[in-house]
Amino acid sequence: MWSLTDESLLAxxxxxxxxxxxxxxxxxxxxxxxxxxxxxxxPATAExxxxxxxxKAWRHAAAFDARRGSVPTWxxxxxxxxxxxxxxxxRQEPLDPEALAALRGSPTQEGPGEExxxxxxxxxxxxxxxxxxxxxRRALVLASFYGRSAREIGDMEGIPLGTAKTRIRxxxxxxxxxxxxxxx
Amino acid sequence: MSxxxxxxxxxxxxxxxxxSGEDRASAxxxxxxxxxxxxxxxxxxxxxxxxxxLAPEVDPPVGFESRMAERLSGxxxxxxxxxxxxxxxxxxxxxxxxxxGVYLVTAPDxxxxxxxxxQLASAHGRYFVTSALYGPGARVQGEAFxxxxxxxxxxxxxxxxxxxxxxxxxxxxxxxxKVAVGRMRVDSGGSWGRAIPFxxxxxxxxxxxxxxxxxxxxxxxxxx
Numbered sequence: 001m002w003s004l005t006d007e008s009l010l011a012x013x014x015x016x017x018x019x020x021x022x023x024x025x026x027x028x029x030x031x032x033x034x035x036x037x038x039x040x041x042x043p044a045t046a047e048x049x050x051x052x053x054x055x056k057a058w059r060h061a062a063a064f065d066a067r068r069g070s071v072p073t074w075x076x077x078x079x080x081x082x083x084x085x086x087x088x089x090x091r092q093e094p095l096d097p098e099a100l101a102a103l104r105g106s107p108t109q110e111g112p113g114e115e116x117x118x119x120x121x122x123x124x125x126x127x128x129x130x131x132x133x134x135x136x137r138r139a140l141v142l143a144s145f146y147g148r149s150a151r152e153i154g155d156m157e158g159i160p161l162g163t164a165k166t167r168i169r170x171x172x173x174x175x176x177x178x179x180x181x182x183x184x
Numbered sequence: 185m186s187x188x189x190x191x192x193x194x195x196x197x198x199x200x201x202x203x204s205g206e207d208r209a210s211a212x213x214x215x216x217x218x219x220x221x222x223x224x225x226x227x228x229x230x231x232x233x234x235x236x237x238l239a240p241e242v243d244p245p246v247g248f249e250s251r252m253a254e255r256l257s258g259x260x261x262x263x264x265x266x267x268x269x270x271x272x273x274x275x276x277x278x279x280x281x282x283x284x285g286v287y288l289v290t291a292p293d294x295x296x297x298x299x300x301x302x303q304l305a306s307a308h309g310r311y312f313v314t315s316a317l318y319g320p321g322a323r324v325q326g327e328a329f330x331x332x333x334x335x336x337x338x339x340x341x342x343x344x345x346x347x348x349x350x351x352x353x354x355x356x357x358x359x360x361x362k363v364a365v366g367r368m369r370v371d372s373g374g375s376w377g378r379a380i381p382f383x384x385x386x387x388x389x390x391x392x393x394x395x396x397x398x399x400x401x402x403x404x405x406x407x408x
Contacts, residue, residue, distance in 0.1 A: 018256065025252050030241035033248070038239040047244055054252055058259055073233035080236055122237050129238065144235045149202045165197070172196035176231045 006071035014061035025054055031072060032079045039083040039145050049086060053079040084147035121179060128178030136171035143168055187214070191221045199228035212337060212377045313384070315403040317342070317392070328390050328403035336384035339377040340392070342370050342401075351392040351400060355380060358388050358406075368392060 004012075004020075009027065012020025032053050036046035056078050064074055129137060135157070142148040142156065154164035191214045197203040198211055215222050317326035317340065326342040340353070351368045353376065368376035380387070384405070392401040 018253070021256050022249070022253055025249055029244050029248060029252075031237075031239070033244035034242035035236060035239040037242050043245060047248065050244055050248070051252060051255060055255060055259055058256055069230060069233050073236065076236040076239075077233055121234060125234055126238055129235075140235070143197075143200045143202050144232055145239070147202060149204065150197060151204075168200070169193070169196045172199065172228055172231060175235070176227055179231060179234065
């Protein structure tokens with residue numbers, strides 16, 4: 001199971017294979033729980049979200065479309081959406097400065113089944129995120145991790161809607177440029 | 185919002201899934217027919233996805249794996265042997281922007297459609313319904329995707345085999361009324377997407393009428 005590609009494991013999940021499911025959970029639990037914890041800051045809730053994420057992955061594995069991205073990003077999108085639903089329903093203050101620092105901080109390590117090229121992408125993204133002006137970085141994190149709209153970001157940061165939109169747009173375009181350079 | 189410039193300005197928000205319902209609906213109308221803008225949004229959507237990878241990995245509390253294994257053993261086995269719709273191009277991107285993620289299924293099988301409809305239902309009462317577009321002789325010649333939201337919208341895709349031309353699109357309401365909602369250009373297949381003027385729950389079916397006036401295709405969108 002350990003040397004299987006992400007797609008093979010997911011295919012195992014899609015066919016109801018519990019061994020594949022266990023290996024799948026083991027491979028991604030750190031990422032899924034880590035993202036949930038980054039968003040929610042509460043271990044108990046983060047675990048609930050992580051469990052709900054794997055349940056959804058189990059149910060919807062057959063619907064994965066490799067053209068849309070990799071297995072980890074598919075899984076993390078699920079986790080992000082589940083976490084955002086929780087954040088919205090609990091109305092908690094989402095942006096913990098520690099969370100922001102964590103996104104810039106930890107060294108990137110190759111996970112099992114992960115190719116070197118993916119790790120390099122992450123490094124470039126992390127570097128690009130670190131280079132953004134502080135206000136653009138905050139806007140991007142609020143949008144991508146906490147699902148905040150431009151209007152909500154404007155309210156939270158005390159800026160006009162147009163400014164919030166500009167910060168999001170500028171940040172995203174810079175991040176895309178950082179990735180594109182490597183994909184040529 | 186019908187031009188490339190406005191849609192490109194909105195593209196980062198679309199890609200991040202944070203655009204307002206209204207903005208999203210009008211952008212989708214443009215995106216259904218503009219491959220270049222779709223590519224722009226798609227490339228940003230990949231960035232949005234990749235950003236999530238930056239969160240640090242943290243081992244969950246002890247026992248997570250066994251608790252998970254227990255929950256999975258109790259969970260219903262994923263549907264096997266069903267035909268899953270893997271959407272391409274406009275349909276896939278538009279569905280993702282609408283927030284339906286990858287939870288899509290072609291549903292001539294109404295039980296499966298119902299299962300997924302319940303799975304997709306969220307706190308905001310939004311859901312996603314799909315149905316085959318049936319032509320003469322009950323042949324599947326396309327697909328219809330409906331999204332209940334603020335506003336509701338409809339996406340139609342037609343297969344290559346459908347005769348070329350401009351089809352009139354009508355919604356048939358649950359009370360039997362027929363409402364014109366636009367025209368769809370078909371030329372070796374086609375797609376059409378638009379916000380609709382009322383709730384998806386009021387729609388019984390969608391019809392495509394060919395240029396010579398026959399009812400060409402129909403998709404059942406009832407929620408029952």
